[in-house]
Amino acid sequence: MSRFRLDPTPAQVTGLLGHCAHARYVWNLATEQWSMRRPGRRGVPGYAEQARQLTAARAAFGWLRAGSQTVQQQALRDFEQARRNYIAGTHGCPTWRRLGQHEGFRVVGPQAQRVERMNRRWARVLVPKVGWVRFRVSRTVPVAKSYRISRDRAGRWHIAFAAVPAPIPAPGTEKVVGIDRGISVSVALSTGELFRCPGSSDSEDLRLVLLQRRLARARRGSRRRQRAKIAIAKLYARLVDRRRDWIEKLSTEIARRFDVIRVEDLRIPQMTRRPRPIPDPALPGGYLPNRRRSKAALSRAILASGWGLLVRRLEDKAHGRVERIQPAYTSQTCSRCGHCAPGNRESQAFRCQCCGYRDHADVNAAINIAAGRAVSARGDRPTRMSVKREPQPSTHG
Secondary structure: OEEEEEEOOHHHHHHHHHHHHHHHHHHHHHHHHHHOOOOOOOOOOOHHHHHHHHHHHHHHOHHHHOOOHHHHHHHHHHHHHHHHHHHHOOOOOOOOOOOOOOEEEEEEHHHHHOEEEOOOOEEEEEEOOOEEEEEEOOOOOOOOOEEEEEEOOOOOEEEEEOOOOOOOOOOOOOOEEEEEEOOOOOEEEOOOOEEOOOOOOHHHHHHHHHHHHHHHHOOOOOHHHHHHHHHHHHHHHHHHHHHHHHHHHHHHHHHHHOOEEEEEOOOHHHHOOOOOOEEOOOOOOOEEOHHHHHHHHHHHHHHHOOHHHHHHHHHHHOOOOEEEEOOOOOOOEOOOOOEEOHHHEEOOEEEOOOOOOEEEHHHHHHHHHHOOOOEOOOOOOOOOOOOEEOOOOOOOO
């Protein structure tokens, strides 16, 4: 999708928030009907029946009739698609949408094509029952049959046109690159290049701590608490924009330089999942807190490095040229002689205990990934890399 920064007037913001409220209300009604399904009972209404119910509700309630029928019907279509994705097993179950967190709506059909260019920097789009809303032109505006308007927690409005850009063509050099993702070094290439995802500065970390303390002292429902929440949201939004910009530039550079891109097939949701608590033997009914704290710090570092987004953008830009490799033993295997042992890696340094080869640990893993076996894009079970394992001493005497 091509996303642009929307610049509505205060009066238009009121209309946009009204559309968001209507779309959220219709979605939550469909979610409530879906939650009532039980084995042996009559099935919940589908999209056609819900559309008829929406027509009756618009005729009965004036506040709902004052909104856009396109926005409300599209919310039902989005829920139907989410329900099908859940049944297919590709996505999770549709959940409730909350005020302040899920602010957005979609417009489809001929109304989505009413876009006009004002000048070199600005364009405008005709939103149903809101009027012409201008947005900042940061790239070529695509021709799309639908768009989505959303508002983040920092109060910024965006418009995203549903148009898939053309992938970047392969350079034709037949070069293969391996990518290893880590914590201290976000991305390491098999060519020896190291990249670090930009994070927050010391002043931003200090400001975040002060804002969180202010938020903790504020009374719930007060304006002071609301201002603190908006300030924290703006700080996080700045960090997210910085990370996305870095990923976009890096993925474009890699897609232009290499024909085949090989990455580790990591299960990031499972890696960042909260661990099970460990009972504290000294405190009956209590649990050890240290494991959760250390795991939470590791999960935050993984998410802050943008592992998943980088691979998704590479698959979009280098379509059909990204291969997933099984990550087993790539960091413990010598890329020169193939000797595999846990002692080969010493933190960020790699020293082979067999041949004495030395290199950066992430670069050595990236070289192994570049030479590994590929996994098809259909998600077939990967084949294990053939590496020379160090014989383990017998435990049977």
